[in-house]
Amino acid sequence: MRQKLAAGNWKMNGTGAVLAELEALIQAQGAAKSELLICPPATLLSRAAEIASGSHLAIGGQDCHAASSGAHTGDLSAHMLKEAGATAVILGHSERRADHGEGSEGVAAKASAAWGAGLTAVICLGETLEEREAGETLHVIGTQLATSLPDGATGANTVIAYEPVWAIGTGKVPSLEQIAEVHDFLRAELATRFGADMAAATRLLYGGSVKPSNAAEIFATSNVDGALVGGASLKAADFAPIIQALDAS
Ligand code: PGA
Secondary structure, three states, X not given: OOOOEEEEEOOOOOOXXXXXXXXXXXXXXXXXXXXXXXXXXXXXXXXXHHHHOOOOEEEEEOOOEOOOOOOOOOOOEHHHHHHHOOOEEEEOOHHXXXXXXXXXXXXXXXXXXXXXXXXXXXXXXXXXHHHHHOOOHHHHHHHHHHHHOOOOOOOOOEEEEEOOHHHOOOOOOOOHHHHHHHHHHHHHHHHHHHOHHHHHHOEEEEEOOOOHHHHHHHHXXXXXXXXXXXXXXXOHHHHHHHHHHHHHO
16 A cells, blocks of 8 residues: 655745744644655755754755765765755756756666665656656656666555646646556556565655645545645645545545
8 A cells, every 4th residue: 555645846945934934844743644845945954954843844855966075066975965954866867867867877876865765756757748748758757767767666655746847837737647647657656666565565756836725635546645736835835635536536
């Protein structure tokens, strides 16, 4: 049985004041059945982890370097995230693939580094609008999954987030049939490569313009085990009803 997961990606949003939202979220959702994860900017990681300690809300990073240390100005290693209080890290988000030219092989190396530090890797995949319109969605997703995910993936160390690039921050959401098609495909691909037990244990999140008004129908969709939420995770008042919808699904 997979535990549902509601993950928030704060991206490059928030200075110290935003931590009040974390406190509000813990107060409002302290008894949620679903697993909760918030990935704040790295500057807030240790303070967020302190606030969340003793609650069941976990804290994660938004990226890590594949190396454990070295001459990589501006980067952070998985061990550093772990030491700051993270238990997970988002990898291969489309904004990093686009802004920093990250490729799937690099994402796989980062996933191995995350596992080495004891972090769960939340690996993001998604097609562009052009790829969807060209009928290439499953091919693109299959290739990204195969190349972004190293051998050794388990349901405990890996979460997959399907995030269509065109749905992120746009208010556009795929149809429920489109989400189901990709999620069913992802589960089948994991089973083929890693076996039925691993596939059955791995959480598949949907991400891209999830909000309180569409959360319930998305969570009722085949093989959706939760969400990776950007904009609507920044305010406890928006994220709490999404968590409630997940708990109720
Ligand atoms: P959004 O972002 O919810 O603001 O669309 C999702 C994400 O990028 O993870």
